Structure formats: structure tokens, C-alpha cells
Amino acid sequence: MNRDNVLRVGVLIWLAVVWVALWGQVSTANVLAGLAVGAIIMVTLPLPRIPVRGRLRLLPLLKLVAVSVYYGLESSLQLAWFALRPGPPPVSGVLKVQFAFRSDLVLVLCTNLLNLIPGTMVLEIDREQCVVYVHVIDVGSEKAVAKFYRTIRVLEQLLIDAFQRRATPLPPPTGQEVNQ
CATH class of the missing domain: 1.10.286 (GTP Cyclohydrolase I; Chain A, domain 1)
Known part of the structure; x- marks a missing residue:
């Protein structure tokens, strides 16, 4: 078969x-x-064929699921704190993220993961450049922005490990844009 x-x-x-x-x-x-x-x-209602390259690796996939659940819980607690704490709401903004993978399937999976994390929402996808623009609820400090990009890079690496054979090198951390 x-x-x-x-x-x-x-x-x-x-x-x-x-x-x-x-x-x-x-x-x-x-x-x-x-x-x-x-x-x-x-x-x-047949689904269109999606070219899939690479192999599914079970251990990195399980790690991806565990890390995604952790990030979802962590973000939920952060949003609850923002809602309950006294003071003004956090500064939100749109961040540009360049991904190293080139697979449409992995890009869709990554976009869905980002949308599942509370406090983030993918606003635009540039499929040709493998770039997404993500609205993030807390970009009020360099530490918060750096944490967001660390989270993205961990998810990206886990997606590459779980679904792709090879990947292009990760983009350098420079050129990260913040639009508030």
C-alpha cells in the first residue's frame, strides 16, 4: 500500500x-x-495535494506538542495577570518573523501553533519569503520581545526536527522589527 x-x-x-x-x-x-x-x-470534496517532503519524526513531534502546551499555559497565565493586575494594559505591537523552513505544510502548522498561543495572532503570511507578521500582546520591553523571538525559534527548530529533512540556516536575530 x-x-x-x-x-x-x-x-x-x-x-x-x-x-x-x-x-x-x-x-x-x-x-x-x-x-x-x-x-x-x-x-x-477532495482536498488538494500538498507536496510533503521529509519524514515525520515521532520524538521531536512529542517534544513539539509538550513545548506547545507549555507555551500555551504560560501565555494564558500571562494574559490572566495582565487582566487582573492594576495599571495600564501592556504595549502591544506587530513583530516580523522570518522562518528557515520552506515547506508550506510546516508554515501552516507553525502559523496555527502561533495562533493557539494566547496573546499572539498571525496577521499576515508572506509565503514566498516565509515571513509572518505576528501581533503580540506584550512588546513593552526588550526582554519581552527577546522572549517572544526565543519562543519562535524553539518552535521553529522543533518543527524542522519533526517534519523536515534539512533546513536552511536560521536567519540572524538582527532585522527584527517592532511596530507599535
């Missing part, structure tokens, strides 16, 4: 699992209906 067929079967099984979860009851009829609905969806 080739890679495309394995992927199709995986998507079909995932759609069936979602169907059964939506019905809230595991039964033979629900599983068969889920497979049928999944097959209809796959035939009538």
Missing part, C-alpha cells in the same frame, strides 16, 4: 471517528454510517 492510500485510509478513519463522536454512541451502524459519510465527503 503506497503512502497516498495510507493517507486516504487515515482520513477516512478520522472522518468516521468524528462522525461517531458527533453521535455520541459507538455502534456498528454509527461506524458504518461514518465510513459511508466519510467516503462521500472524500469523493465530493
Whole structure:
């Protein structure tokens, strides 16, 4: 069985699992209906092919998940502190981030990870240059900006380790822009 067929079967099984979860009851009829609905969806609404290069590495992927959860929790606590503390709101701004990877799939995964971290939101993606502009809730100090870029570089390296064979060298830390 080739890679495309394995992927199709995986998507079909995932759609069936979602169907059964939506019905809230595991039964033979629900599983068969889920497979049928999944097959209809796959035939009538096919996803475009995304060229995937490289290999999936399980250990870096697990580390990526753990680090992402940690950053999400840390950011949630930071936002809660900003909401509860006395004083003015933090200075927010838009930061430019240049990534070393060139894969569209990895860029999408990274963008989604950034959007899941509270206090950050990707505003614009330049696919050709692999640059994203991210709104960050706290850019009031050099320390906060440096922490954001450290977080980005950790996520970037974990994504490269988990999904790509090789990567271009990481961009230098100079040229980071802050627009407030």
C-alpha cells in the first residue's frame, strides 16, 4: 500500500471517528454510517495535494506538542495577570518573523501553533519569503520581545526536527522589527 492510500485510509478513519463522536454512541451502524459519510465527503470534496517532503519524526513531534502546551499555559497565565493586575494594559505591537523552513505544510502548522498561543495572532503570511507578521500582546520591553523571538525559534527548530529533512540556516536575530 503506497503512502497516498495510507493517507486516504487515515482520513477516512478520522472522518468516521468524528462522525461517531458527533453521535455520541459507538455502534456498528454509527461506524458504518461514518465510513459511508466519510467516503462521500472524500469523493465530493477532495482536498488538494500538498507536496510533503521529509519524514515525520515521532520524538521531536512529542517534544513539539509538550513545548506547545507549555507555551500555551504560560501565555494564558500571562494574559490572566495582565487582566487582573492594576495599571495600564501592556504595549502591544506587530513583530516580523522570518522562518528557515520552506515547506508550506510546516508554515501552516507553525502559523496555527502561533495562533493557539494566547496573546499572539498571525496577521499576515508572506509565503514566498516565509515571513509572518505576528501581533503580540506584550512588546513593552526588550526582554519581552527577546522572549517572544526565543519562543519562535524553539518552535521553529522543533518543527524542522519533526517534519523536515534539512533546513536552511536560521536567519540572524538582527532585522527584527517592532511596530507599535
